[in-house]
Amino acid sequence: MDGERFLARVAAYRADGWRLSVINTTAVLPSDELPQGAFDISWSFALGTRLEHLRERVVPGEEVPSVSPSFPSAFLYENEMRELFGVDVTGIAVDLRGQLYRTATRVPFSPGAIRRRLEATGRLGDGARHAAKPQPRPTTEAGA
Amino acid sequence: MKRTIVPLGPQHPVLPEPLVLDLVLEDERVVDAVPTIGYIHRGLEAMVEKVEYTEMGFVAERICGICSFMHGMGFCASIEDIMGVEVPERARWLRLVWAELSRIQSHLLWLGLGSDAFGFENLFMHCWRMREEILDIFEATTGGRIIFSVNRIGGVKRDIADSELAGIAERLRALGERFAEIARVFRADPSIHHRLAGVGVLPAGEALAAGAVGPMARASGLATDTRLLGTHGYDRLDFEPVVEAGGDCLARVLVRLREVEQSIDLIRQLVDRMPKGDGQPIETRVRGLPDGETFMRLEQPRGEVVYYLKANGTKYLERFRARTPTFANIPAMISLVRGHDLADVPNIILTIDPCISCTER
Known part of the structure; x- marks a missing residue:
């Protein structure tokens, strides 16, 4: 991902008075196209009744810059991304160094960990779960 | 000045659920707080x-x-x-009745804990x-007091008869009168004001x-309320977000007091405006498998919750994520305790109405 361009877009949301609503990560399982899998990350911003999203696909090991310079409250989401998914977030304002959650499994939502669990339950390959193509960007305000 | 770290939690009289804040103190004053969940x-x-998507609602x-x-x-x-x-x-309509009942019971629970x-x-x-009276209504209408399992994909499992709805509205009217008595105490009692007024002030910008x-x-004066989206049927109800300007612990109490009164009024509106007649359909039969994704927002008692679901055309979802309101409020809570005396920290934590179960999922 283009970190500078991304952070500039995030800063624009902050300048326009938007609130960081949620950062969400979804693991994409390893496939022929993505041998290590990937992460689909969306940053959602709210203003009034509006909700907008930025979305990036990153591969394991790729650095994702923290948005805490614009939204200090992002540190919880970013620590969560790192601990549960193994996303390499850099520059987190409050770096909890792996102490936010105390999960028995290290990075339980990493693509590899999910793949191993699905293999163990015989559910790997069940349907389109491992599709490598990105989903279209969500644009709807659900339930409207 | 020498700094001392005092761990608050995971067990503490004001914490119904485990949370740790490592409080960094200079003398009695908090200069930083580091959370651990x-x-x-x-x-x-x-x-x-x-778990298949048809059953996952019960997990949620x-x-x-x-x-x-x-x-x-x-x-x-x-x-x-x-x-x-x-x-x-x-x-x-029925979902909204139960949703607003949930808000009332949650705020009453918090007002008691506070x-x-x-x-x-x-x-x-x-x-x-x-x-307890609200829980009695839940039990009578859903069969449960804590877990209800009345929501189904496509509707709800149980109807509430028109006569029963009228009875609920009447019970809430009477409860509202009794609530006004205790709300008066919250609003006027000097000992409450002494502990809460001017403590833990969160300005609107922060x-x-x-x-x-x-x-x-x-x-803190922000008129934010996801119900204003008008989704789920809220567009048919008349209400304005309850806003207080103080930003302190007392203001957070006052907002919840007024929201109890507001929810009672919303249920009265629902009962008045709901199309009458028992035996109407309450569930659409759903066939097929979900494919796609959505962000869904609701206004829970503690604030905006955001659900993210990604489905892939199979029985199993690819992702279910719930960003709960307490998760969103923890950064504000941490910024609030900075600069306050250690003795004020429990009240400040409590006034965000933290729900750690929601936060940790």
């Missing part, structure tokens, strides 16, 4: 790998014993959005006695920067 992380979101309900109805509603509404399911009219924390045990008992939601944000 994870004591009750259950991995509910990961259960989408094992178990995220929290206080917001259980709205977690179930949010999950079902998300699937309905992905699959384009039209929920029957009556089911939409009273106990700032040393007003008698008020605690009054609040919880009233809450609330926005910290991503605060729900009563926490509204007590």
Whole structure:
């Protein structure tokens, strides 16, 4: 991902008075196209009744810059991304160094960990779960 | 000045659930706080790998014993959005009745806990006695007091007869009169004001920067309320967000007091405006498998909850994520305790109404 361009877009949301609503990560399982899998990350911003999203696909090991310079409250989401998914977030304002959650499994939502669990339950390959193509960007305000 | 670290939690009289704040003190003053959670992380979101989407709503309900109805509603509404399911009219109204009842019981629970924390045990008992009446209504209409399992994808499982709805409205009217008595105590009692007024002030700008939601944000003057989206049927009701300007612990109490009164009024509106006639359809039969994704927002008692669901055309969802209001309010809580005396920290923590079960999922 283009970190500078991304952070500039995030800063624009902050300048326009938007609130960081949620950062969400979804693991994409390893496939022929993505041998290590990937992460689909969306940053959602709210203003009034509006909700907008930025979305990036990153591969394991790729650095994702923290948005805490614009939204200090992002540190919880970013620590969560790192601990549960193994996303390499850099520059987190409050770096909890792996102490936010105390999960028995290290990075339980990493693509590899999910793949191993699905293999163990015989559910790997069940349907389109491992599709490598990105989903279209969500644009709807659900339930409207 | 020498700094001391005092761990607050995981067990503490004001914490119904485990949370640790490592408080960095200079003398008695807090200069920083570092949160640690994870004591009750259950991995509910990961259960989408094992639980079919038709059953996952029951897991979502178990995220929290206080917001259980709205977690179930949010999950079902998300699937309905992905699959384009039209929920029957009556089911939409009934969901709102239960949702607003949830808000009342949650706020009464919190007002009781708050009273106990700032040393007003008698008020605690009054609040919880009233809450029992709401739980009685839940039990009569759903069969459950904590977990209801009344939401279905496509509607609801049980109807409430028109006569019963009228009875609920009447019970709430009477409860509202008794609530006014204790609300007067909250608003006027000097000992409550002494503990809460001017303590833990969160200015509007800081609330926005910290991503605060729900009563926490509204007590700082931000008129944010996801019900204003008009989704789920809220567009048919007349209401304005309850906003207070003080930004302090007292303002957060006042917002919740007024929201109890508001929810009673909303249920009265629902009962008055709901199309009459028992035996109307309450569930749309859903066929097929979900494929797509959605972001869904609801206004829970503690504020905005965001559900993210990603489905892939199989029985199992690819991702279920619930960003709960307490998760969003923790950064604001941390910024609030900075600069305050250690003795004020429990009240400040309590006034965000933290729900750690929701936070950890």
